[in-house]
């Protein structure tokens with residue numbers, strides 16, 4: 001069992017504003033008392049009763065920590081420290097103060113395809129590294145793609161939130177039905193054995209949204225969305241894709257492949273003409 005620092009996190013960090021919250025607990029801005037440096041504190045309530053829906057299993061926190069400690073890359077958020085009290089674990093994470101990628105794009109008139117490619121390249125570089133270490137994120141969505149800062153003209157992409165991530169071991173079969181309906185791959189819905197290819201489906205959905213502002217499979221309800229994903233029913237509506245190049249559409253089509261073995265890997269995406277030619 002992993003041992004985290006038993007000291008009180010508030011002895012080392014001033015706890016600031018809430019940045020986000022979820023079933024797991026909260027993410028808050030924290031300030032390191034010695035250096036004055038700002039970090040993000042992910043406060044995780046540890047589940048005391050096995051069937052409780054609130055909080056998280058300690059074992060899943062250990063998995064998230066082990067994965068974050070092993071995938072260190074410029075496009076992946078870094079983990080600095082871990083504290084534990086009787087009912088809570090606190091991850092001290094790199095603060096990515098540029099906010100969510102999609103908020104950055106929403107603030108711009110419209111995103112040039114060349115700008116979308118630059119963002120996609122960084123996302124793929126982070127994924128290529130992670131997948132090369134046999135780690136899948138399993139919760140890739142716009143909310144988990146953030147920018148290092150708001151000011152520079154081409155801010156750094158940071159992949160965050162490894163709460164559903166998994167490290168594959170040789171010969172191991174892994175199934176999970178977790179994730180967000182709009183972005184999850186058909187094999188997740190069908191509870192089939194998963195691989196890093198499930199992340200690549202999510203990248204296809206994210207690219208489709210980046211270029212059109214539309215979500216390819218979104219229905220009126222989660223059930224309808226899941227049916228659309230399983231049917232792999234989507235189109236490039238000319239009203240929203242008139243500016244998109246044919247290479248961009250080909251890139252998306254090679255990711256929204258129902259068969260995970262047919263889908264491009266992160267490595268193959270970085271060699272695709274849409275990415276390579278830019």
Ligand SMILES: Cc1ccc2c(c1)c1c3c(c(C)cc1n2CCCN)C(=O)NC3=O
Pocket residue numbers: 019020021027040042077093094095096097098099100143144160161
């Ligand atoms: C400036 C800002 C605003 C909201 C933030 C974050 C940073 C943030 C961060 C992280 C997580 C897991 C969630 C976060 N959230 C919650 C929303 C994430 N989509 C994190 O790991 N580092 C962050 O800066």
